[in-house]
Amino acid sequence: MPDWSYQTLFRPLLFKLPARIARSATLHAMGGLSRIPGGSLVIRTLGHMEVSPLLEQKRLGLDLKYPIGLGGGVDPHGTAQRALAQFGFGFTEIGPVTMEPVRSDQPIVLDRAQEAIVYPDAPVNDGLAAIVERMRRKRDHPLPSFFRLCPMPGCTPGEALVQIRSMLKALNPFAAGFYLDISEDSWPSDIIDACTMEAVRLTKSEAADKPVLLYIQPDTNEEAIMARLANINEAGIVFEGVVIGDAITVGDSQVVGRAVRSSVLQKLKRIRSVYPAESFTLIAAGGVHEPQDALDLTEAGADLVQLHSGIVFSGPGLPKRVNEAILYRIVSRLPAPPLPSFWQGWGWMCLLGIGMIIGGIIAWIIAATTVVLPYDLSFLCTDAETLASINERLLPFMSHDRITLAGTMLSIGVLYYQLGRYGLRERLHWARTALMVSGIVGFSSFFLYLGYGYFDPLHATAAAILLPMFMLAMRDRKEEPYRRKTNVANNPTWRMAQRGQFMLVVLGFALVIGGITISTVGVTKVFVPEDLEFLMTSPAALDSANPNLLPLIAHDRAGFGGALLSNAIALLATALWGIQQGARWLWWTFLGAGTPAFAAAFSVHLYIGYMDFWHLSPAIFALVLYVLGLLLLYPYLMRPISASKTDRA
Structure with a gap:
């Protein structure tokens, strides 16, 4: 489903359907195609995402072919991971993951004017047991996966740490790393800080060879973020970076979309001003709907970006366009090779x-x-x-x-x-x-x-x-890579x-x-x-x-x-x-x-x-x-x- 078919044919049809049905139909179609003989070749042929060594990065102990990640909200049930992995992504997020399944009957709402997706205010997912079974049964793509771990809503800090330990043990064989998302609204800020610190310490001990990043929502208080990071560093706990998430809380809902970008930009600049890029990875996961958004985020300090709502509103060709824009920025700073005779x-x-x-x-x-x-x-x-x-x-x-x-x-x-x-x-x-x-x-x-x-x-x-x-x-x-300016x-x-x-x-x-x-x-x-x-x-x-x-x-x-x-x-x-x-x-x-x-x-x-x-x-x-x-x-x-x-x- 490249952009030329998505924008022209499929998006107008899908946007007329209820959001859950449209997402399920799309992912099942792509997943089904990728599993039939020759289906993956069709996907690669239609998209033709070229690999360039100039885009490769050594980050978080991994060799990433592309600086673009697939957000966990795009395919929460893992229906089309094999197909999506061929769109130009370098890594994937799986999550949120909680100990028990979290369901919601509330509808997912598309706000077309604002290019936003409104989700229920809960970490909706299939639960740890189902996700572990899925990883054992069909690990059908080579991309490194980061698991975003969340405590169950309403639990205590002690219960949260027990849950994180259990999830770490179960998911560690499949994980390239972990995002820790500890943002319980009912807890005081000092309790959140203490629990976060212990969770990082616990993760480093349980998954010693795996990178750990803190997951912070864009509407989190900026001073609270900086204080939390400082407390972890003062305690002598080493962690690899921060993921600035893709959702803000509005009433009883989580909103993912373009409006998140400004908050992500602001926090990127603040964190990067304190933590140098050489030893600290920043991932921006919100508000990327066109290549220029990704360029702005990387210029503000992001090492990697993740896509979520942009895939829905711009189309599945967005990761390719972002890769091409980043590649052009790289080659434009390099001397042009001589043309062949x-x-x-x-x-x-x-x-x-x-x-x-x-x-x-x-x-x-x-x-x-x-x-x-x-x-x-x-x-x-x-x-x-x-x-x-x-x-x-x-x-x-x-x-x-x-x-x-x-x-x-x-x-x-x-x-x-x-x-x-x-x-x-x-x-x-x-x-x-x-x-x-x-x-x-x-x-x-x-x-x-x-x-x-x-x-x-x-x-x-x-x-x-x-x-x-x-x-x-x-x-x-x-x-040679394409050396002319690309659309952004x-x-x-x-x-x-x-x-x-x-x-x-x-x-x-x-x-x-x-x-x-x-x-x-x-x-x-x-x-x-x-x-x-x-x-x-x-x-x-x-x-x-x-x-x-x-x-x-x-x-x-x-x-x-x-x-x-x-x-x-x-x-x-x-x-x-x-x-x-x-x-x-x-x-x-x-x-x-x-x-x-x-x-x-x-x-x-x-x-x-x-x-x-x-x-x-x-x-x-x-x-x-x-x-x-x-x-x-x-x-x-x-x-x-x-x-x-x-x-x-």
């Missing part, structure tokens, strides 16, 4: 693209004039006049196949040239992956020409010339771009299906019913007129299907992974790649009179998606990112 890899891809463009132009000219080539006629053992006499619509029909193939070749050429020049040249991982998969499919589709026993010497020659270029382009395997705000331009990306991704998937279908038909039935209605004949009649005619037409159809599939994969991968604000070249790439393909498809159908609506409906649907995608993406891709932090939703 033209012949090191990317230049060969540009030449391959130019070769495809030239080949597409030549193919279009031939298909619009003679249609068939001498070796085609040699294979048929006939001449053009005899071929035309078999069926007056036969040559126009073959022209229709070959011109659409030419338009597809032009589209591939534009995509390959642009991805080589702007993607491979900057050594972007997603661009190399897109070209690799598309190229392998494209060159492999040459063998579809043999599906009916026809060997095309021109296509074989072209493949023999272009394949070495592809292999030379793919030899440079070095990768959930502003209207970004929201509109999600709809535009949705259109192009759907277009890409539709073309993939179309390419597979056309290839399959080409090497099996050869024709669809609408083709035979246009030709006013049957396959048997054509075969009786010339037994080599069907293999020749099948070769055209299968070749077009393979080229369309290769083109669709490059387009789909670019739409899925490459869209970044201010990437003007990408908008021009979409325009340049789509225009010749659609122009070829519609012009040849109009010219030969093959205007069956059902036959053209997929192309019309694709054109609508294409135009809408370009229009909706235009402001996002063509306008530079504002330098102002005030450009927010």
Whole structure:
């Protein structure tokens, strides 16, 4: 469920449901997908969260791939942990955890205007026994987990310490560390301080090799926080840091949302001014709804951030966007590496693209004039006049196949040239992956020409010339992080771009299906019913007129299907992974790649009179998606990112 589908389709639907039902349905869907064969690959493919060593941190005795954590309130029952772990998180919080289950019948309320979630004022969870059983039964992701331990509501300080000891013993085998959340409102502040101190001491003794962090809610009195930390230090108890939580108490409820951010920022700055980053970890868990929020928190002193309500309101792509924003801040302070030379890899891809463009132009000219080539006629053992006499619509029909193939070749050429020049040249991982998969499919589709026993010497020659270029382009395997400024705000331009990306991704998937279908038909039935209605004949009649005619037409159809599939994969991968604000070249790439393909498809159908609506409906649907995608993406891709932090939703 990436942002382009979440913002466009799923969020409007889910926000109409009761919050508990919407959360359960979403998590069960993601969890179910991650558990079926290939499901995790689908999740990774849609999100494509790249790992960069620049984001890795050595914190709390752990090697964290990403500085982003998953808050415990997102998936309290552990339904979709395996799926969520692939969104770009470096660690997870599990909790709150209490000795006994804590239930609540009160509804969870979404405040859309304030981007807030209102929970019952209780540490609602499944209880220690259920959580331990869950960890034993399905530990299905590699991320380190921190358990947030809470005493039962209404217990005494002595009972709280006994409960914490029991939870420590039970959870220690599964824990990377612990958050201690001791904030009983009915206790005096000095009792809370004393209990907290003993809880830290107890945790350090029971889980000697595990980091311990204090969990403090954002609305806790700032002076009380500093006094509590000072008391623990004066007692000589070593603990690793503080988690500033994600909820404030309003009446009988806990509110999680954007409004928490200001309180978290204030406490971060105060704590960091006393405790240096080298020996003390600060985790900010509240108010991150867009990448700029995370940047502000890290600038204020947070070493790590956790996401909760931002996942609900911004979408599951938020951790990836935050990672990209933090990565850009890092690389912007580093010297840019030299660009590779033209012949090191990317230049060969540009030449391959130019070769495809030239080949597409030549193919279009031939298909619009003679249609068939001498070796085609040699294979048929006939001449053009005899071929035309078999069926007056036969040559126009073959022209229709070959011109659409030419338009597809032009589209591939534009995509390959642009991805080589702007993607491979900057050594972007997603661009190399897109070209690799598309190229392998494209060159492999040459063998579809043999599906009916026809060997095309021109296509074989072209493949023999272009394949070495592809292999030379793919030899440079070095990768660099994206060095251009990324989007950091959930502003209207970004929201509109999600709809535009949705259109192009759907277009890409539709073309993939179309390419597979056309290839399959080409090497099996050869024709669809609408083709035979246009030709006013049957396959048997054509075969009786010339037994080599069907293999020749099948070769055209299968070749077009393979080229369309290769083109669709490059387009789909670019739409899925490459869209970044201010990437003007990408908008021009979409325009340049789509225009010749659609122009070829519609012009040849109009010219030969093959205007069956059902036959053209997929192309019309694709054109609508294409135009809408370009229009909706235009402001996002063509306008530079504002330098102002005030450009927010």
